[in-house]
Amino acid sequence: MKSVCIMWACLLGLTEGATGQKLTANFTMGVTHAEAPATVTFTNTSQGAESYAWDFGDGTQSTEMSTSHRYTHAGKYDVSLMAVKGKKTDTMTQSITIDPPAKCLIEITTDYGVMMAELYDATPQHRDNFLKLAGEGYYDGLLFHRVIDGFMIQGGDPNSKNAAPGVALGSGGPGYMVPAEFVDSLIHIRGAIAAARTGDGVNPERKSSGSQFYIVQGSPVDNSMLDMLEKRKGFKYTPEQRAEYLEKGGTPFLDRDYTVFGRVISGLDVIDKIARVQKDARDRPKEDVKMTIKVIH
Secondary structure: OHHHHHHHHHHOOOOOOOOOOOOEOOEEEOOOEEEOOEEEEEEEOOEOOOEEEEEOOOOOEEOOOOEEEEEOOOEEEEEEEEEEEOOEEEEEEEEEEEEOOOOEEEEEEEOOEEEEEEEOOOOHHHHHHHHHHHHOOOOOOOEEEEEEOOOEEEEOOHHHOOOOOOOOOOOOOOOOEEOOOOOOOOOOEOOEEEEOOOOOOOOOOOOEEOOOEEEEOOEOOOHHHHHHHHHHHOOOOOHHHHHHHHHHOEOHHHOOOOOEEEEEEEOHHHHHHHHOOOEOOOOOEOOOOEEEEEEEO
16 A cells, blocks of 8 residues: 555645755856946846845845856855755855956946046046045935036035035035146046036136036037137147047037046036026025945955
8 A cells, every 4th residue: 555655645736755855055146257237137047946045245146047247356255055945945155256457447327317428547645535435434324416408517525415406516625636637648538527616816826626527518519619719729639539529529618727537438418417407596506416436446
Protein backbone atom coordinates (compact mmCIF):
# COMPACT_ATOMS: atom_id res chain seq x y z
CA MET A 1 0.00 0.00 0.00
CA LYS A 2 2.88 2.37 0.84
CA SER A 3 4.55 1.76 -2.53
CA VAL A 4 1.25 2.49 -4.32
CA CYS A 5 0.94 5.85 -2.50
CA ILE A 6 4.48 6.81 -3.44
CA MET A 7 3.78 5.88 -7.06
CA TRP A 8 0.65 8.03 -7.17
CA ALA A 9 2.46 10.93 -5.45
CA CYS A 10 5.14 10.85 -8.13
CA LEU A 11 2.55 10.74 -10.91
CA LEU A 12 0.69 13.69 -9.41
CA GLY A 13 3.90 15.72 -8.91
CA LEU A 14 3.68 15.77 -5.12
CA THR A 15 7.20 14.75 -4.24
CA GLU A 16 9.84 17.44 -3.56
CA GLY A 17 11.76 16.59 -6.72
CA ALA A 18 8.71 17.15 -8.89
CA THR A 19 7.05 20.10 -7.20
CA GLY A 20 9.44 22.60 -8.76
CA GLN A 21 13.02 23.51 -9.40
CA LYS A 22 15.64 23.64 -6.70
CA LEU A 23 15.87 27.07 -5.10
CA THR A 24 18.90 28.73 -6.70
CA ALA A 25 19.85 32.43 -6.72
CA ASN A 26 21.54 33.62 -9.88
CA PHE A 27 21.84 36.83 -11.91
CA THR A 28 23.82 38.50 -14.66
CA MET A 29 25.08 42.08 -14.85
CA GLY A 30 25.09 44.31 -17.93
CA VAL A 31 28.68 45.32 -17.11
CA THR A 32 31.20 44.45 -14.43
CA HIS A 33 33.34 47.57 -14.87
CA ALA A 34 32.08 51.07 -15.68
CA GLU A 35 32.73 54.77 -15.18
CA ALA A 36 30.59 56.87 -12.84
CA PRO A 37 27.82 57.75 -13.26
CA ALA A 38 26.77 54.31 -14.47
CA THR A 39 23.35 52.68 -14.73
CA VAL A 40 23.79 48.92 -14.51
CA THR A 41 21.17 46.36 -15.51
CA PHE A 42 20.76 43.25 -13.35
CA THR A 43 18.94 40.29 -14.91
CA ASN A 44 17.54 37.74 -12.51
CA THR A 45 18.05 34.12 -13.65
CA SER A 46 17.18 32.50 -10.33
CA GLN A 47 15.13 29.32 -10.16
CA GLY A 48 12.43 28.13 -7.80
CA ALA A 49 11.95 31.43 -5.93
CA GLU A 50 8.80 33.24 -4.83
CA SER A 51 10.40 36.61 -4.01
CA TYR A 52 13.72 38.42 -4.22
CA ALA A 53 15.86 40.88 -2.27
CA TRP A 54 18.66 42.83 -3.97
CA ASP A 55 21.47 44.64 -2.18
CA PHE A 56 23.53 46.87 -4.50
CA GLY A 57 26.41 47.34 -2.08
CA ASP A 58 25.98 51.09 -1.69
CA GLY A 59 23.24 51.10 0.93
CA THR A 60 20.31 50.68 -1.45
CA GLN A 61 18.04 47.69 -1.99
CA SER A 62 15.26 46.48 -4.25
CA THR A 63 12.68 43.69 -4.27
CA GLU A 64 12.05 43.68 -8.02
CA MET A 65 12.66 40.51 -9.99
CA SER A 66 15.09 42.08 -12.47
CA THR A 67 16.19 45.65 -12.04
CA SER A 68 18.74 48.38 -12.77
CA HIS A 69 20.71 50.61 -10.45
CA ARG A 70 22.61 53.87 -10.88
CA TYR A 71 26.04 54.23 -9.27
CA THR A 72 27.27 57.81 -8.81
CA HIS A 73 30.43 57.19 -6.79
CA ALA A 74 33.57 55.27 -7.63
CA GLY A 75 34.32 52.07 -5.75
CA LYS A 76 34.06 48.30 -5.74
CA TYR A 77 30.57 47.13 -4.84
CA ASP A 78 29.42 43.65 -3.82
CA VAL A 79 25.97 43.09 -5.31
CA SER A 80 23.91 40.31 -3.78
CA LEU A 81 20.61 38.70 -4.73
CA MET A 82 18.67 36.66 -2.20
CA ALA A 83 16.11 34.28 -3.65
CA VAL A 84 13.33 33.34 -1.21
CA LYS A 85 10.82 30.50 -1.13
CA GLY A 86 8.89 30.11 2.09
CA LYS A 87 11.49 29.90 4.84
CA LYS A 88 14.25 28.85 2.47
CA THR A 89 16.77 31.29 0.98
CA ASP A 90 19.71 31.18 -1.38
CA THR A 91 22.08 34.06 -2.06
CA MET A 92 24.47 34.92 -4.87
CA THR A 93 27.02 37.76 -4.75
CA GLN A 94 29.02 39.35 -7.56
CA SER A 95 31.29 42.40 -7.64
CA ILE A 96 31.17 45.47 -9.86
CA THR A 97 33.86 48.15 -10.13
CA ILE A 98 32.93 51.77 -10.78
CA ASP A 99 35.76 54.09 -11.80
CA PRO A 100 35.83 57.85 -11.11
CA PRO A 101 34.52 59.96 -14.01
CA ALA A 102 37.12 61.28 -16.42
CA LYS A 103 35.59 64.74 -15.99
CA CYS A 104 34.43 66.64 -12.91
CA LEU A 105 30.67 66.06 -12.85
CA ILE A 106 27.73 67.26 -10.80
CA GLU A 107 24.06 66.32 -10.88
CA ILE A 108 21.40 69.00 -10.37
CA THR A 109 18.01 67.56 -9.47
CA THR A 110 14.83 69.66 -9.68
CA ASP A 111 11.09 69.09 -9.79
CA TYR A 112 11.37 69.55 -13.57
CA GLY A 113 14.04 66.91 -14.14
CA VAL A 114 17.74 66.23 -13.71
CA MET A 115 20.69 68.02 -15.29
CA MET A 116 24.16 66.51 -15.49
CA ALA A 117 26.93 69.10 -15.72
CA GLU A 118 30.67 69.22 -16.18
CA LEU A 119 32.82 71.66 -14.19
CA TYR A 120 35.89 72.93 -16.01
CA ASP A 121 39.45 72.31 -14.85
CA ALA A 122 40.39 75.59 -16.58
CA THR A 123 38.59 77.51 -13.80
CA PRO A 124 39.97 75.68 -10.73
CA GLN A 125 38.95 78.21 -8.07
CA HIS A 126 35.32 78.20 -9.19
CA ARG A 127 35.33 74.43 -9.66
CA ASP A 128 36.78 73.70 -6.23
CA ASN A 129 34.52 76.19 -4.47
CA PHE A 130 31.42 74.75 -6.11
CA LEU A 131 32.46 71.18 -5.28
CA LYS A 132 33.10 72.14 -1.66
CA LEU A 133 29.69 73.77 -1.24
CA ALA A 134 27.85 70.99 -3.06
CA GLY A 135 29.67 68.34 -1.02
CA GLU A 136 28.55 70.06 2.18
CA GLY A 137 24.91 70.07 1.01
CA TYR A 138 24.94 73.88 0.78
CA TYR A 139 22.72 73.98 -2.31
CA ASP A 140 20.18 71.37 -1.25
CA GLY A 141 16.77 72.97 -0.86
CA LEU A 142 17.79 76.31 -2.37
CA LEU A 143 15.72 77.84 -5.15
CA PHE A 144 16.18 78.89 -8.70
CA HIS A 145 15.05 82.33 -7.60
CA ARG A 146 15.40 84.26 -10.88
CA VAL A 147 14.33 82.88 -14.26
CA ILE A 148 14.04 84.71 -17.58
CA ASP A 149 12.84 82.86 -20.66
CA GLY A 150 15.32 83.21 -23.51
CA PHE A 151 18.09 84.24 -21.11
CA MET A 152 18.96 82.11 -18.05
CA ILE A 153 17.94 80.52 -14.74
CA GLN A 154 19.73 81.63 -11.56
CA GLY A 155 20.08 80.10 -8.10
CA GLY A 156 22.39 79.55 -5.16
CA ASP A 157 21.22 82.28 -2.77
CA PRO A 158 21.22 80.73 0.74
CA ASN A 159 18.46 83.15 1.72
CA SER A 160 16.14 81.35 -0.70
CA LYS A 161 15.86 78.26 1.48
CA ASN A 162 12.33 78.24 2.92
CA ALA A 163 11.88 81.85 1.75
CA ALA A 164 8.35 83.17 2.02
CA PRO A 165 6.49 83.84 -1.24
CA GLY A 166 7.21 87.24 -2.75
CA VAL A 167 10.37 87.90 -0.74
CA ALA A 168 13.13 89.53 -2.79
CA LEU A 169 16.10 87.21 -3.27
CA GLY A 170 19.52 87.39 -4.88
CA SER A 171 21.72 89.16 -2.33
CA GLY A 172 22.82 86.19 -0.22
CA GLY A 173 26.05 84.23 -0.27
CA PRO A 174 28.58 82.39 1.89
CA GLY A 175 30.35 85.59 2.96
CA TYR A 176 33.14 85.65 0.39
CA MET A 177 33.71 86.12 -3.33
CA VAL A 178 35.78 84.16 -5.85
CA PRO A 179 38.35 85.92 -8.07
CA ALA A 180 37.35 86.16 -11.72
CA GLU A 181 38.68 83.41 -14.00
CA PHE A 182 38.02 84.55 -17.55
CA VAL A 183 39.13 81.94 -20.09
CA ASP A 184 38.95 82.78 -23.79
CA SER A 185 37.79 79.30 -24.75
CA LEU A 186 34.84 79.26 -22.31
CA ILE A 187 31.80 81.05 -23.69
CA HIS A 188 28.14 81.56 -22.85
CA ILE A 189 26.63 78.96 -25.15
CA ARG A 190 23.32 77.31 -24.28
CA GLY A 191 23.83 75.21 -21.15
CA ALA A 192 26.86 77.15 -19.89
CA ILE A 193 27.15 77.50 -16.11
CA ALA A 194 28.55 80.83 -14.94
CA ALA A 195 28.98 82.70 -11.68
CA ALA A 196 26.68 85.56 -10.78
CA ARG A 197 28.23 88.74 -9.39
CA THR A 198 27.57 92.31 -8.39
CA GLY A 199 28.00 95.11 -10.93
CA ASP A 200 31.22 96.77 -12.06
CA GLY A 201 30.46 99.93 -10.08
CA VAL A 202 30.94 98.14 -6.76
CA ASN A 203 32.97 95.23 -8.09
CA PRO A 204 35.50 96.51 -10.65
CA GLU A 205 37.54 93.29 -10.46
CA ARG A 206 34.41 91.36 -11.48
CA LYS A 207 34.77 88.88 -8.66
CA SER A 208 32.14 86.16 -8.56
CA SER A 209 29.53 85.46 -5.94
CA GLY A 210 30.69 82.75 -3.58
CA SER A 211 27.63 80.61 -4.29
CA GLN A 212 25.21 82.09 -6.81
CA PHE A 213 25.33 80.81 -10.36
CA TYR A 214 23.24 80.86 -13.50
CA ILE A 215 22.66 78.42 -16.34
CA VAL A 216 22.32 79.87 -19.83
CA GLN A 217 19.16 79.13 -21.77
CA GLY A 218 19.99 81.75 -24.35
CA SER A 219 18.48 82.72 -27.67
CA PRO A 220 19.53 82.44 -31.34
CA VAL A 221 22.83 84.07 -32.28
CA ASP A 222 23.98 85.24 -35.72
CA ASN A 223 27.29 86.40 -37.16
CA SER A 224 26.30 90.07 -37.15
CA MET A 225 25.82 89.92 -33.37
CA LEU A 226 29.21 88.28 -32.90
CA ASP A 227 30.85 90.85 -35.22
CA MET A 228 29.38 93.68 -33.15
CA LEU A 229 30.56 92.12 -29.87
CA GLU A 230 34.07 91.63 -31.22
CA LYS A 231 34.31 95.32 -32.08
CA ARG A 232 32.81 96.43 -28.79
CA LYS A 233 34.81 94.11 -26.53
CA GLY A 234 38.04 93.92 -28.50
CA PHE A 235 38.45 90.17 -28.93
CA LYS A 236 37.93 87.58 -31.66
CA TYR A 237 35.79 84.46 -31.63
CA THR A 238 37.38 81.39 -33.17
CA PRO A 239 35.60 79.74 -36.11
CA GLU A 240 34.68 76.88 -33.78
CA GLN A 241 33.12 79.25 -31.23
CA ARG A 242 31.14 81.01 -33.94
CA ALA A 243 29.87 77.67 -35.24
CA GLU A 244 28.85 76.63 -31.73
CA TYR A 245 26.95 79.88 -31.11
CA LEU A 246 25.19 79.62 -34.49
CA GLU A 247 24.19 76.03 -33.77
CA LYS A 248 23.23 76.24 -30.09
CA GLY A 249 22.55 79.90 -29.31
CA GLY A 250 23.45 81.52 -26.04
CA THR A 251 24.21 84.90 -24.44
CA PRO A 252 27.51 86.06 -26.01
CA PHE A 253 27.11 89.60 -24.67
CA LEU A 254 28.15 88.18 -21.26
CA ASP A 255 31.47 86.78 -22.50
CA ARG A 256 34.56 88.03 -20.64
CA ASP A 257 32.33 89.78 -18.10
CA TYR A 258 31.18 86.77 -16.05
CA THR A 259 33.18 83.63 -15.29
CA VAL A 260 31.97 80.53 -17.14
CA PHE A 261 33.02 77.48 -15.13
CA GLY A 262 30.91 74.59 -16.43
CA ARG A 263 28.24 73.38 -18.79
CA VAL A 264 25.17 71.15 -18.77
CA ILE A 265 25.88 67.99 -20.77
CA SER A 266 22.49 66.32 -20.37
CA GLY A 267 19.06 67.60 -19.38
CA LEU A 268 19.06 70.82 -21.42
CA ASP A 269 15.28 70.54 -21.67
CA VAL A 270 15.10 71.08 -17.90
CA ILE A 271 16.51 74.60 -18.39
CA ASP A 272 13.68 75.39 -20.80
CA LYS A 273 11.02 74.04 -18.47
CA ILE A 274 12.27 76.12 -15.54
CA ALA A 275 12.79 79.27 -17.62
CA ARG A 276 9.15 79.15 -18.77
CA VAL A 277 7.40 78.86 -15.41
CA GLN A 278 5.10 81.62 -14.22
CA LYS A 279 6.96 84.27 -12.25
CA ASP A 280 6.40 87.50 -10.36
CA ALA A 281 7.60 91.02 -11.17
CA ARG A 282 11.07 90.17 -9.77
CA ASP A 283 11.37 87.13 -12.08
CA ARG A 284 10.98 84.79 -9.13
CA PRO A 285 8.91 81.68 -9.95
CA LYS A 286 5.48 81.82 -8.37
CA GLU A 287 5.89 78.18 -7.36
CA ASP A 288 9.27 77.36 -5.80
CA VAL A 289 11.76 75.51 -8.00
CA LYS A 290 14.09 73.73 -5.57
CA MET A 291 17.43 72.16 -6.34
CA THR A 292 19.56 69.37 -4.95
CA ILE A 293 23.16 69.11 -6.15
CA LYS A 294 25.23 65.95 -5.91
CA VAL A 295 28.92 65.59 -6.76
CA ILE A 296 29.68 62.61 -9.00
CA HIS A 297 33.03 61.13 -7.98
